[in-house]
Amino acid sequence: xxxxxxxxxxxxxxxxxxxxxxxxxxxxxxxxxxxxxxxxxxxxxxxxxxxxxxxxxxxxxxxxxxxxxxxxxxxxxxxxxxxxxxxxxxxxxxxxxxxxxxxxxxxxxxxxxxxxxxxxxxxxxxxxxxxxxxxxxxxxxxxxxxxxxxxxxxxxxxxxxxxxxxxxxxxxxxxxxxxxxxxxxxxxxxxxxxxxxxxxxxxxxxxxxxxxxxxxxxxxxxxxxxxxxxxxxxxxxxxxxxxxxxxxxxxxxxxxxxxxxxxxxxxxxxxxxxxxxxxxxxxxxxxxxxxxxxxxxxxxxxxxxxxxxxxxxxxxxxxxxxxxxxxxxxxxxxxxxxxxxxxxxxxxxxxxxxxxxxxxxxxxxxxxxxxxxxxxxxxxxxx
Numbered sequence: 450x451x452x453x454x455x456x457x458x459x460x461x462x463x464x465x466x467x468x469x470x471x472x473x474x475x476x477x478x479x480x481x482x483x484x485x486x487x488x489x490x491x492x493x494x495x496x497x498x499x500x501x502x503x504x505x506x507x508x509x510x511x512x513x514x515x516x517x518x519x520x521x522x523x524x525x526x527x528x529x530x531x532x533x534x535x536x537x538x539x540x541x542x543x544x545x546x547x548x549x550x551x552x553x554x555x556x557x558x559x560x561x562x563x564x565x566x567x568x569x570x571x572x573x574x575x576x577x578x579x580x581x582x583x584x585x586x587x588x589x590x591x592x593x594x595x596x597x598x599x600x601x602x603x604x605x606x607x608x609x610x611x612x613x614x615x616x617x618x619x620x621x622x623x624x625x626x627x628x629x630x631x632x633x634x635x636x637x638x639x640x641x642x643x644x645x646x647x648x649x650x651x652x653x654x655x656x657x658x659x660x661x662x663x664x665x666x667x668x669x670x671x672x673x674x675x676x677x678x679x680x681x682x683x684x685x686x687x688x689x690x691x692x693x694x695x696x697x698x699x700x701x702x703x704x705x706x707x708x709x710x711x712x713x714x715x716x717x718x719x720x721x722x723x724x725x726x727x728x729x730x731x732x733x734x735x736x737x738x739x740x741x742x743x744x745x746x747x748x749x750x751x752x753x754x755x756x757x758x759x760x761x762x763x764x765x766x767x768x769x770x771x772x773x774x775x776x777x778x779x780x781x782x783x784x785x786x787x788x789x790x791x792x793x794x795x796x797x798x799x800x801x802x803x804x805x806x807x808x809x810x811x812x813x814x815x816x817x818x819x820x821x822x823x824x825x826x827x828x829x830x831x832x
Contacts, residue, residue, distance in 0.1 A: 454515040456484065456819050457507070458812040459559045461520060461552070462641065466499075466559070467491045468506045469812045470514070473820060484816040487511075499562035507566065516572040517563045518819040520811065522552035522609055522662065524577035531580070531818035534560060534573040542575065548661045549609070551699060574819045581611025582653050589655040589745075606659035612811040613638040614646040614653070617753045619814075620792065620807045622651075625751065632750035635742050637735065638809065639765065640756035641669045641711070645735065647742035647749075655745045657738055663698055666738065667731045669711035672702035674734070704731060714762050732768035739769070743776055749802060752778065755809035760790050770804070777801030 453472055460467040468491075471484035488509055492502060507514070519534070525545045532538055539560060546553035556575075563573050582590075590606050592599055599605065617636040625631065630650040637645045643666040646656040657665030657673075667673045680694055689697075705711040708719075708727025716724040743749060754766055763785045770778055777800065785795040788806045796804035 454820070454823075455510065455512050456816045457510070457514040457517045458815045459503070459517055459519045459563065460811055460815070461555050461559050465491060465493050465641075466497055466502065467812070468503065470506075470510050471812065471816045473816060484813055486812070499559045500565060503559065503562045504566055514567070514571055516574055516819050516823060517567065518574045518576055518815040519556055519560055519563070520578065520612060520815060521556045521575045522578045523549035523607065524575070524579045525603060525607065526605075528575065528577050529580050529583035531574055531576045531822050533822055534575050538575060548607075550696075552662065572823060574822050576612065576815045576818045578609045578611040578613075579607045581615050582606075582608030582656055585653055585655070592660075604660060606656075606664070607661075608644075608646070608653065608656040609658040609662045610638045610642065610644040610646075610656075611653075612814055613755060613809045614644070614648070614656070615814055616809050616811050617755050617807055618648050618651060620810070621751055621753055621805070624792065624805065624807075625803070628750055633746040633748065635739055635746070635749050635752045637752070637754050637759050637769075638756045639666075639735075639754065639759035639762075642671065643668045643673075643735075643756070643758075645738045645742065647745045649746055655742060663695070665734075667727075667734045668703045670700050670703050670705045672698045672706070704728075713758055713765055717762070717764050728765075728768070732765060732771075735765075735769035736772055739773060739778075740776075748776070751803045751805065753804075754806045760788075760806050760808065763788065763795075766795065766804075766806070778804065780804060 453474055456471045456473055458469040469486055470488040472487050473484045490506055521542055523545045527541055542553055543557060560573060585608060592604060594604065614636045618631055618634055621634055622631040631648065634648045635645065636648065642662055644656060644658045645666060647654045663671050665673050675698065680691055683689055683694055684691055704713060704716060704727045707730060708716045708724045710716050713728055713731055716728050754760065758765055766785055767780055770780060779797060779800050780795050781797050784793065788795050790808065792807050794803060794805050796802065
């Protein structure tokens with residue numbers, strides 16, 4: 450590998466795509482793990498043309514990339530670290546797409562576009578969101594099911610948004626160097642999808658998303674936690690096929706299903722009973738999970754908010770934490786109102802628990818993982 454390499458990151462979400470180009474020092478002036486971003490673009494929407502968007506982005510770059518790094522949401526048990534994509538890996542990503550129907554099929558479209566545009570000369574690397582949770586304790590990872598219905602057949606809690614939660618943990622460690630490995634942290638990724646993770650010393654102890662990204666918090670269009678018995682009940686009562694119900698739980702529920710809009714900021718501005726209920730459900734579920742994770746961790750040193758909603762909607766942060774004064778979790782109203790899209794402490798300086806908003810930078814982690822797969826000396830992103 451030459452002294453510098455160019456890595457392109459392809460970060461595909463359920464409602465957006467972020468493309469980035471990073472110049473990386475394999476061995477040289479910049480330390481390993483400090484890639485330099487030289488280009489970036491973000492597109493919103495669910496009907497983008499991967500080949501066209503990727504081709505346009507690559508044409509702007511000064512050189513041919515050494516690799517394309519793809520964020521892949523679900524790797525199941527078979528992919529617990531980043532891997533080079535070949536035919537078998539592509540097939541494996543497709544085989545677990547049923548568990549992440551809003552994400553894995555989209556990732557495959559971008560992978561196929563990269564292959565068509567760059568050929569086999571440019572390595573393509575899959576970096577998995579689920580990898581951060583590969584070492585979840587059994588009490589957090591297992592469902593209470595008979596062995597033949599549980600982990601033996603791949604039914605377990607995998608966790609998602611791992612790159613985002615790792616990025617928040619890493620930034621928290623930088624902001625709090627006196628805490629060994631970041632201490633006890635509760636991180637919230639609030640965007641189109643929403644999740645919360647409890648981390649102790651850099652290890653995930655529990656997380657809200659489970660077998661699929663549908664479990665957990667109320668989200669933009671996803672229901673979050675729901676009793677499994679609802680599916681056969683609605684199937685029999687309304688004649689709706691199970692797969693159609695799951696699609697509805699993924700695409701037509703959550704804030705959209707209750708309030709008619711998927712954006713909490715818009716719901717907060719709307720004076721209607723259904724809008725108020727949607728926001729109340731959204732914030733109540735966040736506070737409920739924080740309370741649970743305080744028990745998991747035995748208290749916490751910090752709470753960080755990230756993602757489009759977490760970084761930009763102060764009212765959500767305030768409502769979600771409103772009932773947690775007993776745990777030493779309080780906000781500085783002025784600081785909270787002023788924090789928007791930046792790293793900022795939003796709790797009083799002398800508070801027992803430090804609360805921050807942080808910008809979530811997943812791409813540097815994707816780059817470090819890619820360099821590791823390519824054989825560079827950069828360290829593994831996850832400790």
